[in-house]
Amino acid sequence: MPNSRIKVPESAAAGESIEIRAMIMHPMENGFNFDSQGTTIPVHIITDFVCTYDGAEIVRVQLQPGLSANPYFSFYLTVTRSGSVDFKWTDQDGTVTTNSAQLQVT
Amino acid sequence: MTDRADNRRALSRRSAMLRIGGGVLLSLVVLPGAAADEDAAAAIKQLYGEREPTAGRISLQLPALAESGNSVPLTITVDSPMSATDRVLRASVFANRNPRPLIATVLFGPKYGTPTFGTNIRLSGTQDVIAVAEMSDHSLWSAQVRVLVTVGACDALQLRY
Amino acid sequence: MNPLELRGLAVSVLCALICTSASAADSAASAAPRSGYSYLSEETRRLQDDEFANPGMLWVQKGEELWAQSCQSCHGQAHDSMRTVATRYPAYSRSLGRVINLEQQINRCRVTRLKGGALAYESEDMLALTAFISHQAKGLPVNVRVDGAAAASFARGRAFFYQRRGQLNLACANCHERYAGFRLHGETISQGQINGFPIYRELWQTMGSTHRMFVWCNEAVRAEPYPLGSREYVDLELFERWRGRGLPIETPAVRR
Numbered sequence: 310m311p312n313s314r315i316k317v318p319e320s321a322a323a324g325e326s327i328e329i330r331a332m333i334m335h336p337m338e339n340g341f342n343f344d345s346q347g348t349t350i351p352v353h354i355i356t357d358f359v360c361t362y363d364g365a366e367i368v369r370v371q372l373q374p375g376l377s378a379n380p381y382f383s384f385y386l387t388v389t390r391s392g393s394v395d396f397k398w399t400d401q402d403g404t405v406t407t408n409s410a411q412l413q414v415t
Numbered sequence: 416m417t418d419r420a421d422n423r424r425a426l427s428r429r430s431a432m433l434r435i436g437g438g439v440l441l442s443l444v445v446l447p448g449a450a451a452d453e454d455a456a457a458a459i460k461q462l463y464g465e466r467e468p469t470a471g472r473i474s475l476q477l478p479a480l481a482e483s484g485n486s487v488p489l490t491i492t493v494d495s496p497m498s499a500t501d502r503v504l505r506a507s508v509f510a511n512r513n514p515r516p517l518i519a520t521v522l523f524g525p526k527y528g529t530p531t532f533g534t535n536i537r538l539s540g541t542q543d544v545i546a547v548a549e550m551s552d553h554s555l556w557s558a559q560v561r562v563l564v565t566v567g568a569c570d571a572l573q574l575r576y
Numbered sequence: 577m578n579p580l581e582l583r584g585l586a587v588s589v590l591c592a593l594i595c596t597s598a599s600a601a602d603s604a605a606s607a608a609p610r611s612g613y614s615y616l617s618e619e620t621r622r623l624q625d626d627e628f629a630n631p632g633m634l635w636v637q638k639g640e641e642l643w644a645q646s647c648q649s650c651h652g653q654a655h656d657s658m659r660t661v662a663t664r665y666p667a668y669s670r671s672l673g674r675v676i677n678l679e680q681q682i683n684r685c686r687v688t689r690l691k692g693g694a695l696a697y698e699s700e701d702m703l704a705l706t707a708f709i710s711h712q713a714k715g716l717p718v719n720v721r722v723d724g725a726a727a728a729s730f731a732r733g734r735a736f737f738y739q740r741r742g743q744l745n746l747a748c749a750n751c752h753e754r755y756a757g758f759r760l761h762g763e764t765i766s767q768g769q770i771n772g773f774p775i776y777r778e779l780w781q782t783m784g785s786t787h788r789m790f791v792w793c794n795e796a797v798r799a800e801p802y803p804l805g806s807r808e809y810v811d812l813e814l815f816e817r818w819r820g821r822g823l824p825i826e827t828p829a830v831r832r
Binding site (some may be wrong): 316330336 | 629635781
């Protein structure tokens with residue numbers, strides 16, 4: 310499972326809008342690179358990213374090869390109640406990577 | 416005498432070849448402009464339909480000059496109260512001279528907070544980056560920013576190492 | 577103006593021109609070391625300084641996991657035991673009888689103590705471990721020893737740096753010393769310091785070691801590169817570290 314990195318504040322007040330950051334290690338091959346033998350490396354990207362919190366999708370990103378490698382996202386969610394913030398990346402070959410963090414509501 | 420005549424013929428043949436070659440080369444050179452913008456416009460239509468987006472309500476933050484096209488930081492900010500009845504549904508980012516104009520589409524959920532989203536994109540060279548947003552009332556809004564790129568993303572890796 | 581005055585004027589104008597061009601670019605061998613960071617754009621610097629979003633931190637994070645799995649049982653907390661490692665390597669190894677770099681030291685541990693396999697250069701695990709270990713020294717000044725047992729390696733490394741090579745017949749010094757600060761196409765030539773390695777290089781869209789960088793540079797002047805981990809590159813690495821002595825460790829640095 311590729312290495313992923315997330316940043317969720319440990320605690321926040323209800324109603325507050327907090328920044329969430331997420332990144333995953335992935336080459337996001339855009340199909341324009343060559344290997345040492347001169348063969349084109351085919352397109353290989355993460356196609357989907359979704360962050361879920363309190364039973365709903367906060368954000369969903371449909372990725373294309375035009376995004377940089379090791380895709381990084383910064384977005385905001387509205388704090389409602391304590392619970393886990395879940396992250397899911399789906400590779401074009403179906404591999405799923407997940408991560409999550411606990412958010413405490415004060 | 417004969418040699419000189421032959422030389423003259425050879426020279427004119429060579430200059431003819433040069434002219435033909437030059438013409439072929441010129442026709443191969445991709446003239447920037449109209450064709451690229453069409454691709455981006457077609458990509459926008461494919462996702463958002465035939466209606467023309469209105470400029471405004473979405474803004475793009477990008478460096479004016481990117482020293483590496485491989486990782487250009489981008490932030491989109493939407494002017495929206497993000498209430499149940501008035502919020503942004505989705506936004507897409509396009510680059511009109513990239514080999515594939517569509518870069519990403521972001522779907523904003525009902526519990527999305529401050530309407531700002533950031534990521535890093537690839538740009539193949541100096542071009543316009545276009546963002547299109549669809550609001551909950553299905554109105555379409557757009558923003559466009561020119562970015563100067565020193566080293567493009569797509570042609571930089573034709574190296575073994 | 578008489579000829580003598582004219583000559584005097586010409587000489588002073590010439591001096592002024594040379595002095596301004598020299599100050600405009602740190603081209604002299606005696607110029608103070610400048611990190612690659614100082615040649616970056618605002619955005620790239622911000623990316624490097626961002627503790628979370630710096631892409632190299634993905635490898636540091638991975639390295640932390642690997643450390644906990646294999647190295648911690650002997651070496652304890654990396655922040656204590658590995659604090660100055662990156663500032664001191666490459667270093668002379670008494671058991672091997674030659675100067676080795678961090679990758680070779682890690683593999684030595686793995687093969688002899690852990691009875692595990694050696695990690696390949698540029699493999700994700702090797703980059704992760706070197707990034708993690710070097711990151712422990714972040715902020716500390718580079719301070720390699722080039723005397724005593726390391727002297728021969730240092731001399732070879734220095735010779736390599738000044739040796740012209742390849743179809744373009746260029747030595748490292750031709751660009752990174754003589755023309756550091758000048759522009760090559762759209763980019764400013766840096767001093768080629770290595771205080772931030774392993775780096776996240778945007779051109780590669782991944783992490784890379786000093787040896788990968790040397791290979792790339794040799795290819796750029798159309799010279800046949802040496803193998804990763806070769807003695808030539810370890811010697812060059814030692815010289816380069818010495819050249820950048822005093823610069824802070826920046827691992828994981830972000831470069832173009």
